[in-house]
Amino acid sequence: MLAQSQIAGAAAMSMQSTSQVQKQFGPVAEAYATFSYHANGPDLAMICEAANFTGTEFVVDMGSGAGHTALACARHAGRVVGIDVTPEMVLMAAHLAEQRGLSNVEFRVGDVEALPFEDGTVDVVTSRVSAHHYADVPKVLEEAHRVLRPGGTLLVVDTVSPEDPASDTFLNCIEYLRDPSHARNYKGSEWLRMLAAAGFEPAMLERFPLALDGADWAKRQQCPPEKVAVLRQLFREATSATRAAFDVRDEPWGFSIPIALMRGVKAG
Secondary structure: OOOHHHHHHHHHHHHHHHHHHHHHHHHHHHHHHHOHHHHHOHHHHHHHHHHOOOOOOEEEEEOOOOOHHHHHHHOOOOEEEEEEOOHHHHHHHHHHHHHOOOOOEEEEEOOOOOOOOOOOOEEEEEEEOOHHHOOOHHHHHHHHHHHEEEEEEEEEEEEOEOOOHHHHHHHHHHHHHHOOOOOOOOEHHHHHHHHHHOOEEEEEEEEEEEEEEHHHHHHHOOOOHHHHHHHHHHHHHOOHHHHHHOOOEOOOOEEEEEEEEEEEEEOO
């Protein structure tokens, strides 16, 4: 059993992480509403296909951001609720839902570590490119497992680190420099172990590279010039193996990061 001091420390860390995410993403909600990958990435269709919707499902989208995943699911499911910690993101998502005439989706400010749903009441839980901001991924996975009905499905899309330790370190280093609310990009093998530990039957469904324009990548998080200069230097000084792993391009500055779609099924 955890000591009271450990519990208090974990709670304080979670609150600090929440505050950092809100501070980082509140001012950039509009940018994430329009960024091409978030709005139209190929994994939106992958998620809907993997969910195998029949039109009656209750879906919860964790870390819903500007709402793109929830909105995509709402076209195929019965009811969708998006949960995000940043009020500005929730307002943006609700605005997009209204624009698109989708009445079966709603967005709430909330904590993915404490989902506001009863045990075994949700058919599908999704999380798309938000898990690398979660302070306690195992706890979030336990929450998803709790709210899912037996046989229910969790679908996670996230940036994933290469299995090579040096490339793993490089990716998490540049992500944190760009975005202080970044917690960790996990390796695919780590994700499968965490899903299994939370009680899911895990599977890696898809992997693909996401090509990024370096200047736009930094600008989207309002990265200050002094940090951009450090990032550029890190890319220039990266080893040949790291440059190859992320398809680094110098002029114009660009690179690719790995994206993965993972599934966890709750035993029926």
